Every structure is written in structure tokens, then in C-alpha cells.
Amino acid sequence: MSTTIQVEGILYNIHRYFFERDSSIFRSTLESTPASNTGAPLVLPDITCSDFDEFLSILYPIDFCRPANKTTQQWASILLLADKWGFESIRLLAIDCLATAAPVDKIVLGRRYRIAAWLPGAYNAVCTREAPLTVEEGIRLGVEDVVRIAAARQAYGCGKPRFEKRHLAHDIWEIFGLERPAEEENDTDTGDEDEAIRALEVEVAYVQTAYAALQSPASMQCKYYAAPQYCGACSDCKESQEEAELQFKAGERLLLKIISDAGAEDKLAKAPKDGRPDAQPAFRPLVPPATNDCSDWEHPGHCDECANCKNRMKSDERQLTIWREERAEKMRRLKGLKDQRQQRRQELADRQERKSMFRC
Ligand SMILES: [Zn+2]
Ligand SMILES: [Zn+2]
Ligand SMILES: [Zn+2]
Incomplete structure (x- = not known):
């Protein structure tokens, strides 16, 4: 039924x-x-x-x-x-x-x-x-x-415990859905930081290229003399001279490309003659190797002993030193900025994790 x-x-x-x-x-x-x-x-x-x-x-x-x-x-x-x-x-x-x-x-x-x-x-x-x-x-x-x-x-x-206690006071807003005062919110903006890193990366690329474009005065190969002396006339001398010139020209082109890729043409500036080495403009043209002739030897040889030769070596070495120190300093600074950004990102990710834990 x-x-x-x-x-x-x-x-x-x-x-x-x-x-x-x-x-x-x-x-x-x-x-x-x-x-x-x-x-x-x-x-x-x-x-x-x-x-x-x-x-x-x-x-x-x-x-x-x-x-x-x-x-x-x-x-x-x-x-x-x-x-x-x-x-x-x-x-x-x-x-x-x-x-x-x-x-x-x-x-x-x-x-x-x-x-x-x-x-x-x-x-x-x-x-x-x-x-x-x-x-x-x-x-x-x-x-x-x-x-x-x-x-x-x-x-x-x-x-x-998953998080350190020190974060609690800062996270209390999220945990309990409180309205955060305006000035508490602005710690997530990393736009300026990214911008600074990008700008410094361009400078590092520039200084690395500049340094690589310069040849050490001690790198001349000569059939008859041991560096830094060279006759300037043998085939080895000519070859290493040409190599240095090619390297310099290629470096100059690369530097211009780095500047134009970064849209920083307006920042290209000559270093002041008597400027301090640490106050040079970042994007400055390469200074061509010195051309003082040797006063003891026949041109274009290099005796390495006369005052002209010594001045020439000194000015070339000085160029190299400036770029080398600048390179080291900028790479150190870039690493610092990136470490800082990484740390901030990690903290942000940790915070997101803590937030999500209390999201309903
Ligand atoms: Zn030679
Ligand atoms: Zn000469
Ligand atoms: Zn000389």
C-alpha cells in the first residue's frame, strides 16, 4: 500500500x-x-x-x-x-x-x-x-x-608557532578585519626600488663595458722587447695595437647602445677635467689612450723609462683604475639593493601567507 x-x-x-x-x-x-x-x-x-x-x-x-x-x-x-x-x-x-x-x-x-x-x-x-x-x-x-x-x-x-611574535602587532588588522589607518598601508610599494635597481643595472653594464674596452698598457706584445717595452714597429706590435684599437672602438659602440637602450642619451656627459674620481658622471665617453711619444726611442716605440713613457703609462693606468673601482663599487651597491629587495619580497610573501591563514 x-x-x-x-x-x-x-x-x-x-x-x-x-x-x-x-x-x-x-x-x-x-x-x-x-x-x-x-x-x-x-x-x-x-x-x-x-x-x-x-x-x-x-x-x-x-x-x-x-x-x-x-x-x-x-x-x-x-x-x-x-x-x-x-x-x-x-x-x-x-x-x-x-x-x-x-x-x-x-x-x-x-x-x-x-x-x-x-x-x-x-x-x-x-x-x-x-x-x-x-x-x-x-x-x-x-x-x-x-x-x-x-x-x-x-x-x-x-x-x-609559524611566525615570529613581532609580526603580530602589524598583522592584527588583517586577522581581525580591522580598518587600517592610512599611513599603515604604504609598505608594499616597491616601484621606486625596482626603478633604482634598473637604473643601477644600466650603470653596471656601462662600467663593465668601459672597463673591458680599455687595454692595459702592459698588454702590448712585441717580438723584441718584454712588456711594457715595445718597439712599435714589428708585426706583433702592430697586431696588438690594432687589437687594442678595435677593442676600444667596439667598446665605444657598445656604450652608446647601452645608453640608447636605456633611453639615457641626455645623461651622457664628459667628465670634468679636474673632477674627483668618485664624482664622475656615470655615462661618460671613454678617454682614448694617451699618445705621448717616447722621448728616447724612435716613434712609435715605448722605452718605459723616459718621462713621457711614464706619464703615458700612468694616465692609462689611472683610467683603468677609475673604471675598475667604479665597477666594484656599483656592483656592490647593486647587490645590496637586490638583497634588500629580495628580503622585502620575502617579508611580503610571509605576510601574504599570514594573511591567508586568517582569511575566511
Ligand atoms: Zn715590437
Ligand atoms: Zn707618435
Ligand atoms: Zn720612452
Whole structure:
């Protein structure tokens, strides 16, 4: 014999047999309701269709092979109605299938449906797990459980500290969703820093290229003399002279390209004649090698002993030294800026992680 049940305005045609056999509550309801005998639907006011559908899927399974292939939410629906109507075997089935549910689910359901066996293990799991409660879990558990769990986790040293305490005062705004005063917000702007690094990178490329374009006066190869002396006329001398000139010209071209790539043509400036070495413009043209002739030897040889030769060597070496020191200083400064930026980025990432932990 069948009976019509109405849930949320939807009519269900069910077999009275199952309901009367397995549920004492249903049995008395059906018996005491004249509607069931007149054909009018039995209205069940305080349940939902989705819960009822899940419940019926146990009474009328579509797939006999996989009756337990349901989510925690689905089993919770089944447990709700089985408990409400006293379907003891279905209640036990749901409890059995919920054995592997998440600890928070087991606390909520265990409390609600008096499943005492679940509670100690579930509370223990929540108190000792690594991650703290989420806001969503806290809402489901309720204030008392949340406070006790937090206290237990702290008192028993369960949650390992993930961040240094010094960050807390700064993160308090995010954690509790407070409105941050305007002046607190501006520590994430790294635009100026990036700009400074880019500018310095161009200067470093420039100084490296300039240094490489200059040839040490001691690098002349001569068939007859040992550097830094050279005859200036043999094939080796000519070759190394040409090489030095090519290297210088290529360097000049590269320097112009670096400047134009960076759009810094307007910054190209000659070094002042008597300027301090550490106050030179960054983008200055290369000074061509000195051309003082040797006063003792026939041009273009280089005796390395006369005053002219010594002056020439000195001025070439001075050029090299200036660029070399500038290169070292700028590379050091660039590394410092990049380290600083890296540290700031790391701190920002850490902060994002801390923020996301408390986002609901
Ligand atoms: Zn030579
Ligand atoms: Zn000459
Ligand atoms: Zn000389």
C-alpha cells in the first residue's frame, strides 16, 4: 500500500510498508493521520527535499553495488532523518559510513546525534592537528568548543608557532578585519626600488663595458722587447695595437647602445677635467689612450723609462683604475639593493601567507 508524502510542496509516493516497519514514530504518525486514509498527502513540514531525497536513496537504492559512495553531507542528511524518525538500522548504517568523516564533522554530528564514541578521538585530532581552526569550522563548532580547543592547543603546545611574535602587532588588522589607518598601508610599494635597481643595472653594464674596452698598457706584445717595452714597429706590435684599437672602438659602440637602450642619451656627459674620481658622471665617453711619444726611442716605440713613457703609462693606468673601482663599487651597491629587495619580497610573501591563514 502506498502513501503520498508532501515535502516543501513536492509530492512523494512511498511504500508505507518500509516506514511502518522500521520507524515507530512514522507508524504512529501514519496511524493517527486521517489524511493517509483519505488520499490527501501527509505533509512533513520541518524537513527539506534534499535531505528526504538522500534518505529515500537508502530505502530505494539505484545502485546496489555502491550504496556507500556518498559524501559526508549526504550521509549527514540520512542520519538527520533516520535519527528524527527512529530508523535505527539506517542510523547505524550512516554512523558506520561516517566513521572516516573529518574530525570537525564528527564533533558536530557526534554532539547532535549523541554518538559518544566519536567525540574523544575527534576532539583530540582537532586539538593536535597542525593547522588551527578555520573561521568556517569555528562557526560550525560554536563559541564554547572554539575557545576550549584554542585553549587546549595552546596549553598543550599543539600548534607550532609559524611566525615570529613581532609580526603580530602589524598583522592584527588583517586577522581581525580591522580598518587600517592610512599611513599603515604604504609598505608594499616597491616601484621606486625596482626603478633604482634598473637604473643601477644600466650603470653596471656601462662600467663593465668601459672597463673591458680599455687595454692595459702592459698588454702590448712585441717580438723584441718584454712588456711594457715595445718597439712599435714589428708585426706583433702592430697586431696588438690594432687589437687594442678595435677593442676600444667596439667598446665605444657598445656604450652608446647601452645608453640608447636605456633611453639615457641626455645623461651622457664628459667628465670634468679636474673632477674627483668618485664624482664622475656615470655615462661618460671613454678617454682614448694617451699618445705621448717616447722621448728616447724612435716613434712609435715605448722605452718605459723616459718621462713621457711614464706619464703615458700612468694616465692609462689611472683610467683603468677609475673604471675598475667604479665597477666594484656599483656592483656592490647593486647587490645590496637586490638583497634588500629580495628580503622585502620575502617579508611580503610571509605576510601574504599570514594573511591567508586568517582569511575566511
Ligand atoms: Zn715590437
Ligand atoms: Zn707618435
Ligand atoms: Zn720612452
